[in-house]
Amino acid sequence: MRVAVCPGSFGPITLGHLDIIRRAAALFDRVLVCVMTNGEKDRGMFPPQRRLELVQMSVADLPHVEAELWPGLLADYARQRGAGFLVKGVRCGTDFDNEYQMAWINQSLSPDLETVLLPARPEFIYFSSTMAREMIRYGQDLTRYLPSAVAEEIGKGMG
Ligand code: PNS
Numbered sequence: 001m002r003v004a005v006c007p008g009s010f011g012p013i014t015l016g017h018l019d020i021i022r023r024a025a026a027l028f029d030r031v032l033v034c035v036m037t038n039g040e041k042d043r044g045m046f047p048p049q050r051r052l053e054l055v056q057m058s059v060a061d062l063p064h065v066e067a068e069l070w071p072g073l074l075a076d077y078a079r080q081r082g083a084g085f086l087v088k089g090v091r092c093g094t095d096f097d098n099e100y101q102m103a104w105i106n107q108s109l110s111p112d113l114e115t116v117l118l119p120a121r122p123e124f125i126y127f128s129s130t131m132a133r134e135m136i137r138y139g140q141d142l143t144r145y146l147p148s149a150v151a152e153e154i155g156k157g158m159g
Contacts, residue, residue, distance in 0.1 A: 004028040004085040004116070007074050010035050011046040012154070013055045014132050016124035018147050020089035021058075023118055025065050028085065033059060033067035034077050045133055054154075058147035075109035084112060091120040091127075 006021050010033075025031045033055050037048040046054070048069050055067040070077045078086065086106060090096050096117070103115035120127075132145050142151035 001029045002085065003030045003032065003081065003083040004087045005032045005034050005074070005078050005081070005083045006087050007034040007036055007070075007077075008088075009039065009129065010051045010055050011044075011129045012051060012132055012150060013058050013147060014124075014127045014129060014145055015147060016089060016091070016120055016127035018058050019121055019124055020087065020118055021065060022062065024087040024116075025062050027116075028087075029064060031062075031065045031087075032081055032083060033065065034070050034074065035067060036074065037069050037071045045136070054147075054150045057149040057153065060149075073109065075106050075113055078106075078113050079110055084114060086113060086115045088115065088117055089120045089124075090117045091125045095120075 004024050006024050021033060035052045035055055052069050059065045088099050090099055099117055106113050135145055
């Protein structure tokens, strides 16, 4: 069985993230969405448990896709779950440079772990969680950026 991990901060999950998860689900037998809880991005609008809930809501209709929190190294998570692949989306050259570096760090930690980079679809190139947080702050229409269940859920909190 080919198991892939889609890792990220997901603060919050965007339509761009969901597109990568869907495409990974079409390529692999099982996809584990790993909501990382370490790093700078933990503080603020979306605490880890909330980020996980929003991811779970977004992938509920996708068979063979599950989500969980992980506080440690991504390579350790993949090893523990028997995953041989990391799947990441790439929007631009800066993303590629960062992903290239992370791919080799992860491969040095776990030599059999392969990183698969998927080009973001053009309509999602300007999407980011940072941009989504900005739209939330200014009360903009979230359905253009976030999975519908997430936009609805966050919209309720703002009402
Ligand atoms: O959504 P993001 O913030 O771009 O995702 C980055 C993330 C969380 C995937 C990356 O920072 C990561 O893998 N963190 C886990 C810690 C780790 O394994 N570090 C070594 C590889 S860079």
